[in-house]
Amino acid sequence: MDLDAHGGNKRVFQRLGVGPSTTDTKQKVCFHWRAGKCNRFPCPFLHRELPLPPQTTGPANGTTTKRFANSSWGRVGNNSRPVRKMEKVCTYWVGGKCGYGEKCKFLHSWFLGEGFSLLTQLEGHQKVVSGIALPSGSDKLYSGSQDETVRVWDCASGQCMGVVNLGGEVGCMINEGPWIFVGLPNIVKAWNTQTNADLSLSGPVGQVYAIAVGNDLLLAGTQDGSILAWKFNAATNGFDPAASLKSHNLAVVSLVVGANRLYSGSMDNSIRVWSLETLQCIQTLTEHTSVVMSLLCWDQFLLSCSLDKTIKVWVATESGNLEVTFTHNEEHVCYFLQIWFSCVMHTGFCILIMIKSKSKVDFWSCP
Known part of the structure; x- marks a missing residue:
């Protein structure tokens, strides 16, 4: 290590812009101050950033140089960065x-x-928000929480218009057309925002963690590892029990529908692929080593994220089976995947949204 005469690291001092003869500790920036935690008074270190290195204004031989004046928070002279x-x-x-x-x-x-x-923060829930829904043609946003309530928000003002007490934790929430589906312990609530129909679909055992809609079926993943299916009945404007899909060993926590297939992720670390025509399991994917938190169908690909800190991209082979074509390793756990499509001037693009924690959201854009 390159040490100076006083035993210090010369490279560190040079990197801070301090000459070799300078030993004053006040030429160092307080890292506690940078983190907003310094409580020393007086502090022997700087509570400001060091000035930029000298800028050459003359010939390359350095005969004319000009140093920036000391300034705080990155401000240099009359200019600012x-x-x-x-x-x-x-x-x-x-x-x-x-x-x-x-x-x-x-x-x-x-x-x-x-x-x-950030437009505004919708405050009111006392526990984790586990689902949101924006029904088609509605000017109301619905949010469900583990505080056992659903709140209704006005999209124009951001004000809470009402609170529905459900008596159980909301495990998930989705909307399909005018319908809102809410997963609760041992039940699925179905509300029609246009007709004000209020239905309770029984059958689940334990918490309902995931809901999906496909092929005129309403599907719910439950705590006991089963997936319940209801068929929409247009004559009664209700839902009739259709099937119970059993293959997972532990709770089903994620569901997605794509290309006439149902994909389910579970706490047993696996993904099951189901035919929506026969309601039979046609493939089991076991490459993840922890809970499969979220699934997403994107074009011809299936994306999955897991508590094993990986996001896997699956593609169908000539035989029709899915295989991993790419694995992205994350520093943090990814809890949820969502895709958002938009069209500007007839040019389509999409954004992949990855939620890693309550304070970390990643956006990936694809042309």
């Missing part, structure tokens, strides 16, 4: 206590990047 944000949400901002404002080194947003901005 944007503060480089760390990929971490400011905990003080979350608590409404950060005093640095736009100068804070940490994110004052749930998103990192351009194109998205």
